[in-house]
Structures are given as C-alpha cells and as structure tokens.
Amino acid sequence: MEAAPPVVCWFEDCRKESVPLVGGKCSSLGELINAGVRVPPGFALTTEGYRRFMTGTGMDHAVRAVLAGVDTQDLDALERASAQIRAAIEAQPFSVEMEDLVAECYRKLAVRCCMPALPVAVRSSATAEDLPGASFAGQQDTYLWIRGVDDVLSHMRRCISSLYTGRAIAYRAHRGFGDAEVAISVGVQKMANSFTAGVMFTIHPANGDRSVIVIDSNFGFGESVVAGEVTPDHFVVNKITLDIIDRRISQKELCYTVDPVTQKSRAMEVPFERQRVQSLIDDEITELAWMGKQIEKHYGCPMDIEWAVDKDLPAGGNIFILQARPETVWSAKSQSAVAAAGGSAMDYILSGMLAGKKVS
Amino acid sequence: MKFPVPHDVKAKTIPGTEGWERMYPYQYQFVTDDPVRNQYEKETFWFYDGLHYPEPLYPFDTIWDEAWFLALSQYNNRIFMVPPVRGVDHRMINGYVYISPVPVKNPEEIGSRVPHFMERAGHYYKNWDALEAKWKVKMEATIRELEALQIPRLADMEDLSVVTDAVGESKGYHLLKNYDDLINLGIKCWQYHFEFLNLGYAAYVFFLDFAQKLFPSIPAQRVTQMISGIDVIMYQPDEELKKLAKRAVELGVDQAVTFSKEWTDVEAALKKLPKGIEWLTSLNLSREPWFQVSTGTGWFHHDRSWNDQMNVPLSGIQTYIEKVKQGVNIERPTAKVRAERDRITAEYRGLIEKDEDRKQFDELLGCAKTVFPYVENHLFYVEHWFHSVFWNKMREVAAIMQEHGVIKDVDDVWLLRRDEIKQALWDIVTAWATGVTPRGTQTWPKEIEWRKGVMQKFKEWNAPPAIGTAPEVIQEPFTIVLWGVTNKSLADWASVQEVKDPETITELKGFAGSPGIIEGKARVCRTVSEVGQLQQGEILVAPTTSPSWAPAFAKIGACITDVGGVMSHAAIVCREYGMPAVVGTGHATKIIRTGMKLRVDGSTGAVTIAR
Numbered sequence: 001m002e003a004a005p006p007v008v009c010w011f012e013d014c015r016k017e018s019v020p021l022v023g024g025k026c027s028s029l030g031e032l033i034n035a036g037v038r039v040p041p042g043f044a045l046t047t048e049g050y051r052r053f054m055t056g057t058g059m060d061h062a063v064r065a066v067l068a069g070v071d072t073q074d075l076d077a078l079e080r081a082s083a084q085i086r087a088a089i090e091a092q093p094f095s096v097e098m099e100d101l102v103a104e105c106y107r108k109l110a111v112r113c114c115m116p117a118l119p120v121a122v123r124s125s126a127t128a129e130d131l132p133g134a135s136f137a138g139q140q141d142t143y144l145w146i147r148g149v150d151d152v153l154s155h156m157r158r159c160i161s162s163l164y165t166g167r168a169i170a171y172r173a174h175r176g177f178g179d180a181e182v183a184i185s186v187g188v189q190k191m192a193n194s195f196t197a198g199v200m201f202t203i204h205p206a207n208g209d210r211s212v213i214v215i216d217s218n219f220g221f222g223e224s225v226v227a228g229e230v231t232p233d234h235f236v237v238n239k240i241t242l243d244i245i246d247r248r249i250s251q252k253e254l255c256y257t258v259d260p261v262t263q264k265s266r267a268m269e270v271p272f273e274r275q276r277v278q279s280l281i282d283d284e285i286t287e288l289a290w291m292g293k294q295i296e297k298h299y300g301c302p303m304d305i306e307w308a309v310d311k312d313l314p315a316g317g318n319i320f321i322l323q324a325r326p327e328t329v330w331s332a333k334s335q336s337a338v339a340a341a342g343g344s345a346m347d348y349i350l351s352g353m354l355a356g357k358k359v360s
Numbered sequence: 361m362k363f364p365v366p367h368d369v370k371a372k373t374i375p376g377t378e379g380w381e382r383m384y385p386y387q388y389q390f391v392t393d394d395p396v397r398n399q400y401e402k403e404t405f406w407f408y409d410g411l412h413y414p415e416p417l418y419p420f421d422t423i424w425d426e427a428w429f430l431a432l433s434q435y436n437n438r439i440f441m442v443p444p445v446r447g448v449d450h451r452m453i454n455g456y457v458y459i460s461p462v463p464v465k466n467p468e469e470i471g472s473r474v475p476h477f478m479e480r481a482g483h484y485y486k487n488w489d490a491l492e493a494k495w496k497v498k499m500e501a502t503i504r505e506l507e508a509l510q511i512p513r514l515a516d517m518e519d520l521s522v523v524t525d526a527v528g529e530s531k532g533y534h535l536l537k538n539y540d541d542l543i544n545l546g547i548k549c550w551q552y553h554f555e556f557l558n559l560g561y562a563a564y565v566f567f568l569d570f571a572q573k574l575f576p577s578i579p580a581q582r583v584t585q586m587i588s589g590i591d592v593i594m595y596q597p598d599e600e601l602k603k604l605a606k607r608a609v610e611l612g613v614d615q616a617v618t619f620s621k622e623w624t625d626v627e628a629a630l631k632k633l634p635k636g637i638e639w640l641t642s643l644n645l646s647r648e649p650w651f652q653v654s655t656g657t658g659w660f661h662h663d664r665s666w667n668d669q670m671n672v673p674l675s676g677i678q679t680y681i682e683k684v685k686q687g688v689n690i691e692r693p694t695a696k697v698r699a700e701r702d703r704i705t706a707e708y709r710g711l712i713e714k715d716e717d718r719k720q721f722d723e724l725l726g727c728a729k730t731v732f733p734y735v736e737n738h739l740f741y742v743e744h745w746f747h748s749v750f751w752n753k754m755r756e757v758a759a760i761m762q763e764h765g766v767i768k769d770v771d772d773v774w775l776l777r778r779d780e781i782k783q784a785l786w787d788i789v790t791a792w793a794t795g796v797t798p799r800g801t802q803t804w805p806k807e808i809e810w811r812k813g814v815m816q817k818f819k820e821w822n823a824p825p826a827i828g829t830a831p832e833v834i835q836e837p838f839t840i841v842l843w844g845v846t847n848k849s850l851a852d853w854a855s856v857q858e859v860k861d862p863e864t865i866t867e868l869k870g871f872a873g874s875p876g877i878i879e880g881k882a883r884v885c886r887t888v889s890e891v892g893q894l895q896q897g898e899i900l901v902a903p904t905t906s907p908s909w910a911p912a913f914a915k916i917g918a919c920i921t922d923v924g925g926v927m928s929h930a931a932i933v934c935r936e937y938g939m940p941a942v943v944g945t946g947h948a949t950k951i952i953r954t955g956m957k958l959r960v961d962g963s964t965g966a967v968t969i970a971r
Contacts, residue, residue, distance in 0.1 A: 204576065204577055207576040207577070208576075209575050209576045209577045209578075210575070210711045210713075211575040211577065211578055211708060211711055212575075212577045236577060238577075238578075238579065238582065238875075238963075239707075239711075240582070240704055240707040240708060241582065241704065241875065243875040243876070243963040244963055244964065245577065245579050245872070245963050245964060246577070246964055247964060282877065335713060335714070337714045337716045337717050338570060338573040338574055338714075338717050338720070339570075339714070339716040339717045339719065339720035340720065343716060343719050343720050343723060344723055345485065345563065345566075345723045345724050345726070345727035346478060346481065346482055346485060348566055348570060348720060348723070348724055349481075349562050349563065349566045349727075350443070350474065350477065350478065352565075352566045352569050352570075353442065353443060353444055353445075353562070353566075354443060354444055354470070354474075356444060356833035
C-alpha cells in the first residue's frame with residue numbers, strides 16, 4: 001500500500017516536481033535549497049493537509065452548499081458567496097492532529113533559527129493550473145512577520161481562503177473545474193529581517209538582453225518594490241563579468257519594516273537623509289548577481305527572483321533568495337535572428353553600412 | 361536639435377585675428393560669396409574633430425589634416441566604393457577642424473556601388489594577411505627613403521666635386537627638390553595609412569554593432585576585450601624599456617641608470633663603466649626604431665620622440681628598475697588577458713540562441729581579430745616612426761631658413777603653410793644664387809609674429825562641438841567608431857552651450873574604458889614629461905595617453921583621459937592591468953586638479969569629484 005502523502009513537508013524535501021503536493025512557490029524554494037542556494041528555511045502545509053482540513057471539518061460540504069445556488073455571472077452574488085465562504089474557513093480551527101503537526105514544525109524551525117517565537121512569512125503556494133495566474137491568488141496572500149503558532153495557524157487559514165475569492169470561483173466555473181479538484185498549499189518561511197530587499201531579473205526586462213542581471217532594491221521588506229510603491233534603486237550587472245554597468249539611485253520615500261511595538265510589518269517613511277542613499281552596497285550587488293547567475297544556470301532559463309539582505313547576519317552569509325520563478329515575458333517571445341542573409345562578415349558589414357546608424 | 365549656423369560662428373571674428381584665413385588652405389573656409397557652396401555648407405552637419413585636434417592647428421601641421429582628408433575620402437569613394445558614403449569633407453574655423461561625412465543620396469547609385477564594394481573590399485578582407493605583409497614592406501621602404509633624404513645647406517661655394525663629377529645640379533636645386541620630396545613622402549605615407557584602416561574600422565564597428573544587437577546592454581569595452589591579447593608592435597617600445605631595466609639590474613649598473621633624471625648625466629656615468637658601455641650598446645639596439653615612438657600622438661610638431669627627449673624613456677626605465685628590484689613582475693599579463701578574453705567570449709557566445717546568429721558572431725569576431733593588428737600597428741609606423749623622422753627633417757629645413765634670416769627661430773616654421781615654405785625656399789635659393797638678400801627676411805618675421813598672436817587667441821577660443829544641420833543617419837564607419845557620433849553625443853553637444861562653473865562640477869561622464877571602481881588622489885599630467893611626479897596608487901588624469909606613457913601605468917590606480925574611446929591606449933592598457941579607466945571625458949584635465957579626491961567607476965564611465 002502506498003503511504004499517504006504528508007500533511008506538512010520541509011522545503012528541503014521539496015523539488016520542482018513537487019508542485020501538486022506543495023504548490024509552485026514551495027516546490028521552487030525546495031529546488032533552490034537543493035541547488036545550494038541560500039534560502040530562509042521553512043515548511044509547507046501540503047495540498048494533502050488542505051484536503052484533510054476541508055473534508056475533516058466538513059468545510060467542503062459547506063462550500064458546495066453555498067456555491068450551489070450562485071449564478072457565477074452575477075458578480076455581486078459571487079462576492080457575497082466568497083465573503084461567506086472565506087469567513088467560514090478563517091473561523092474554522094484545524095484538527096488537533098494537524099495543529100500539532102504544524103506546531104511541531106514551527107517549533108523545530110524556531111530551534112533551527114535559534115529564535116523563540118520566530119517571525120515567519122506565511123504565503124499561499126498555488127498549484128498553478130487551478131488558478132488564473134499565480135499573481136492572482138499566489139502573490140497577494142503573503143503575510144509578513146507572523147509570530148507564534150496560533151498566528152501562524154490563523155494566517156494559514158487566510159491563505160487557504162484565498163482559493164475562494166470571487167474571481168477565483170468565477171474563473172473555475174468558467175473553465176469547468178470542480179471545486180473539489182482544486183487545492184492549495186501554504187508555505188511558512190523564516191522571515192528575513194530585511195535591511196534591504198527587492199527583485200532581480202536574470203534578463204533585461206526592458207530589452208530582453210540575456211547578458212545582464214537587473215536588480216531593483218529598496219530598504220526594508222521587498223513588498224515596496226514588488227508592489228511598485230516606490231521607485232527603487234536600479235542596478236544593471238554584467239552577467240558574464242559581474243561588474244555593475246549601470247546604476248540609478250532614486251529617492252526612496254517609504255519602506256516596509258517591523259513596528260517594534262506591535263511587531264507587525266508596516267509602511268514607514270524613510271528618514272530624509274537616507275532617501276538618496278544607495279540601498280544595496282556594491283559587494284552585495286555582485287554577490288546577489290552571482291547567485292542569480294547560479295540560479296539561472298540551475299533552471300536553464302532566465303529567472304525572476306525575490307531576495308533580501310538580512311540585517312541580523314554577517315556579510316557573506318546575509319543575502320537570501322525568497323523566491324525564484326522562470327521569467328515569462330521575454331521567454332514567450334520568439335526572437336528573430338540578427339544575422340545578415342549569407343552570414344559572412346562581408347554580408348553583415350554591407351547590410352550594416354546600407355542601414356547606417358540613426359542619430360536623430 | 362539645433363546647432364549654430366557655421367557662417368554665423370565664423371562671422372564673429374576674434375578681434376585682432378582679421379585675415380586669419382590666409383594661414384590655411386582656401387578650400388577649408390566656410391564661404392558666403394558662392395551661393396551653391398554656401399547652401400551645401402548650411403545644410404550639412406559639421407562636428408569639431410576634438411579627437412585629433414585638442415588645440416587649433418598650426419599652419420604647417422595642417423599637412424596631416426589635408427593628407428587624411430584626401431586619403432580617407434579617396435579610399436571610401438574612389439577605391440573601395442563604400443556604397444552609402446563618399447568621403448569626409450573638411451572646414452576650419454579659428455584653426456579648429458570641422459568634418460562631415462558626405463552621403464550618397466541617390467538609392468540607385470548606392471545600389472550600383474554595392475557589387476564594386478563587395479569585390480574590392482572583399483579582396484582586401486580575403487587576402488588581409490598577405491596584403492598587410494606587402495604593406496609593411498612598402499611602409500618600411502618609405503621610412504628608409506625619408507631617413508636617407510638629405511636637406512642640404514647652401515654653401516658659399518659649391519664643392520669641387522660638382523664640377524669634377526659633372527653633377528650639373530646645385531644644392532639650391534636639391535634643397536627645393538628635397539623639400540618637395542619630403543612633403544611627398546609625408547603624403548605618400550598617409551596614402552598607405554588609409555589603405556587598410558577604413559576596412560579595419562568597419563570590421564570592428566560592425567562586430568560591435570552585431571554584439572550590441574544581440575546584447576543591447578553589452579559594454580563596448582567587453583566587445584574590445586574579445587579581440588584583446590593579440591600581439592601588436594605598438595607595445596614594443598614599452599617592452600624595450602622593461603628589457604633595458606632588467607638588463608641594467610643584471611649588469612649591476614642600475615644605480616648609474618637611476619642616480620639622475622637627466623639623460624646626459626646618466627649617459628656620462630655609464631660611459632665610465634665597462635658594464636655601462638655594454639648596457640649602452642643594448643640601449644642603442646633598442647633605439648632604432650623603437651625610440652622613434654612619439655611622446656604625444658605624433659600629429660603635431662611639438663610631439664617629440666623618445667630619441668629627441670631621452671629623459672622620458674629614462675624615467676620609464678627607472679620606474680621599471682625600481683619594480684624589478686622590489687621583486688615585482690613587470691611582464692604584461694598576456695596569458696591572463698587571453699584566458700579572460702576566451703572565457704568572456706565563450707560565455708557571451710553561449711547566450712546566443714539562434715544558430716545563424718552564432719555563426720555570424722564567429723565570422724565577425726574572426727574578421728575583427730584579423731584586422732586588429734593593423735588597426736594598432738599602423739600607428740607606430742605612421743604617426744610615430746615616420747612622423748618623428750619627418751618633424752626632424754622639417755627642423756633641418758627650418759634651420760636653413762633661419763640661417764638665411766627668413767625666420768627668427770626654428771620653431772617659427774610651423775606658423776607657415778607648407779606652400780609658403782616652398783615660396784620662402786625659392787626666395788632663399790634664388791637670393792643665394794644671385795648673391796642678394798631674400799625679400800622674405802623683411803616680410804616673414806613680421807607675419808610670423810602676428811600669426812603667433814592669432815594662435816594664442818585661437819587657443820583661448822571655445823570651439824562649438826557641432827555646427828550646421830544634424831543628419832538623420834550616419835553611415836561612415838569612422839564617424840561612428842572614432843568620434844562616437846550617436847543620439848546621445850549629439851544631445852550632449854547641443855546642450856554644451858551652457859557651460860557650468862568648473863569649480864562646482866562634481867561629476868564627469870566619459871566612456872567606460874576599463875571596469876572597476878577605485879577612490880584615490882588625482883595627478884594631472886598634461887604631457888608625458890610630467891609622469892615622473894606620479895606617486896604609487898594615484899589616479900592619472902591626462903589629455904590622452906600614448907605608448908610612451910606606458911611605464912606610468914605600472915604606478916597608477918586608475919586613469920582618466922579627455923580624449924579617446926574604448927579602443928584608445930589608456931583603455932587597452934588599463935584593461936590589461938585590471939585597473940579602472942574612464943576615457944573621453946572631454947575636459948577632465950581642465951576641471952580636475954592634482955590632489956583632488958576622486959572616485960573612478962570604469963564600469964559605468966563616471967568620475968566623482970569630492971569637493
């Protein structure tokens with residue numbers, strides 16, 4: 001008899017093939033860890049855990065009952081149903097058995113990080129085909145700086161409930177997916193105490209140049225960069241030689257950081273004298289770009305990466321990769337060849353001369 | 361983009377320089393009395409050739425401008441039939457040269473030039489190495505002919521042998537003839553200069569163009585790095601200094617070589633030592649031809665060679681002796697440069713997705729590597745070796761003119777046009793033959809004094825970087841690779857009118873010449889004779905550098921130049937040494953002062969001045 005799939009699973013036990021069990025996000029973190037990339041440790045509540053939660057608590061029936069009479073064309077009705085379902089899921093405790101499994105993982109994670117009440121990020125990890133684009137349910141349901149097992153459990157439920165937004169329900173109805181077929185995983189990851197964070201592309205997002213790595217960064221958590229709330233600092237690094245070939249330091253007015261009193265992430269104004277300070281030092285840029293290059297090599301395609309520099313750790317071990325996924329915009333385009341017909345040097349020189357260089 | 365009308369710029373004559381036009385060839389003038397030519401000049405885009413001429417041209421030095429005006433244009437337009445472009449036209453305002461590529465406008469004509477270009481340029485590309493070997497033979501023969509050329513002094517009584525050998529010609533005739541020969545050899549040498557150069561640059565330009573199409577953000581310095589590590593003779597003078605430094609240490613005469621900065625002292629001391637004489641023998645072997653290298657670019661009469669200014673190579677040898685005694689390896693890191701070149705090339709190549717693009721990349725890279733040695737080596741033959749000998753032959757002509765009272769000082773000769781010199785020589789020779797005083801003794805010294813004043817005023821004038829009407833497309837390979845005419849440079853030129861206070865400038869932009877970032881103290885050296893002041897680790901700020909500056913690079917932490925691109929000497933040497941360089945900043949030597957704290961970012965091309 002085949003063993004039942006696990007309810008919880010450490011990231012390091014996930015691979016890129018683990019998407020059905022732990023969703024795209026967690027499987028990619030597992031893949032990165034196994035490729036030797038520095039990723040904050042964590043674990044996933046698996047899709048099996050999700051199913052057990054839904055069936056074990058009777059939530060699946062409740063959901064079906066609410067959706068049974070809803071006209072999926074009627075947006076207002078859809079939103080009402082969604083609100084009802086989400087409230088029910090978020091109020092529904094996990095079974096004691098599942099709570100214990102999660103609590104045990106969280107405790108072990110805290111021990112590994114030598115930090116009681118370890119702050120973690122709780123994020124949904126979608127099994128892509130069920131949802132209209134990872135950005136829809138996947139990215140937005142990220143809860144930062146969550147501490148203590150009770151808070152972890154309640155934010156896990158909030159991630160689960162994101163399966164039932166109005167748009168997601170309508171999308172599945174439109175595509176003909178039954179609600180019983182969908183599943184979601186939730187990742188619980190040690191929170192990097194970001195001094196600086198941001199995104200990195202191992203291809204130039206503006207021109208598709210594969211020989212550069214482009215980094216956007218701001219102080220604090222990466223949310224301000226991901227959500228586009230600030231104009232971040234911008235660096236272009238030569239992928240081959242790892243030197244910085246272009247840099248734009250911008251005025252960064254706000255950043256996300258932890259409120260020392262409430263212990264919650266919140267937006268705050270960057271002190272004026274720091275707004276124009278480069279948010280990532282050159283050595284970090286080089287190290288980050290090197291990591292980006294290794295990740296691209298491992299996946300064999302240009303990547304879109306989220307990263308953070310942890311302020312609690314010493315230089316040389318303080319840069320973490322939070323997320324990495326294949327870049328989609330340029331990879332989807334089919335590029336036409338640049339070579340001249342004929343292909344000899346003379347052919348190209350002639351065609352280049354005839355075209356000339358536009359100067360105005 | 362708006363640029364001033366050339367004729368308006370010229371109309372604002374600097375007071376006291378009225379009539380300056382007579383110092384230069386008449387066809388270099390912007391005109392108002394010829395409506396057709398005037399219209400053409402207005403509609404054309406002219407840019408100031410600051411790359412070659414950081415200062416206004418002396419009338420005599422205009423010879424090389426005329427020489428390349430002819431040579432570049434003829435190869436483009438009459439020999440290789442470059443389809444979309446004819447030659448490069450020249451004008452002058454206040455001694456500053458303005459140039460403009462002339463396009464072929466009729467598409468049918470462009471089309472009809474294509475097969476000729478493919479056949480003719482194709483012949484050169486295909487047979488490059490064999491033709492280049494032939495070129496070297498021609499060029500060396502020309503230089504030998506120049507070296508052998510006699511500039512005879514005029515004796516009161518001709519030698520008896522003129523009679524006994526029945527020569528039938530006088531020294532006066534020989535002076536006139538040999539002056540013509542001297543000028544003609546100069547023009548011939550520039551004919552050879554351009555035989556390969558346009559094609560060489562085209563190969564490089566289009567390799568760069570292709571690489572930038574594949575990788576829009578690729579820094580030009582990385583493209584040039586892919587063709588680095590190829591042996592070129594332009595570095596041989598520096599190699600000779602290293603050899604001599606090691607030899608001095610081996611022979612135990614290093615103290616005698618280093619005890620004074622004055623060559624005459626050092627030479628006298630060495631002559632007293634048996635081993636010193638041995639070392640001097642090695643030195644003499646190196647001097648011909650390697651010490652014919654110019655201390656400047658070789659373009660101007662004031663660029664003297666190492667042979668003329670032995671203190672310069674001596675200072676280089678002394679720098680290397682110090683390094684050798686400290687146990688520092690002074691060899692060029694050629695193996696490392698090649699390994700890095702191969703790694704970079706392979707990585708970029710590996711990122712090319714399409715097979716046909718990879719094949720094209722290989723073809724263009726191969727072509728660029730083939731042409732590279734010529735593009736570097738011609739400089740030694742023409743601008744350095746030939747020119748160094750040429751300027752000294754001209755000094756011999758000038759000495760005769762001085763002897764006959766037509767000029768007061770040898771250096772006055774540079775204020776005359778070469779055809780005026782010919783006239784003056786006729787005056788001298790006929791007066792000598794006849795036994796009277798040359799008329800020029802009364803006219804030329806006055807004119808020369810006036811011209812000196814004009815030159816001074818020209819030097820103080822700020823030449824606008826561009827005038828006329830901006831074009832839409834530029835096809836002439838030189839214009840792109842040498843002068844870097846691009847959208848951005850045009851915009852920069854259009855905005856240069858409003859000059860900032862140099863005392864408040866905190867950032868300069870140039871080309872990213874060699875990667876890396878360093879902070880340090882500036883040392884401004886306007887000429888190579890000042891490099892002796894450099895302290896270890898300082899940042900060299902120079903108008904431009906040439907191979908005679910090479911020993912300075914063993915000491916510095918980074919280099920900044922006013923003029924030059926990613927193929928310039930400073931950029932290439934800094935890449936070899938692995939130190940940052942920002943080149944072509946335009947005016948670093950005017951803004952930066954010795955002792956200022958600088959941050960040089962050779963990866964982005966930015967220089968920051970701490971004020």
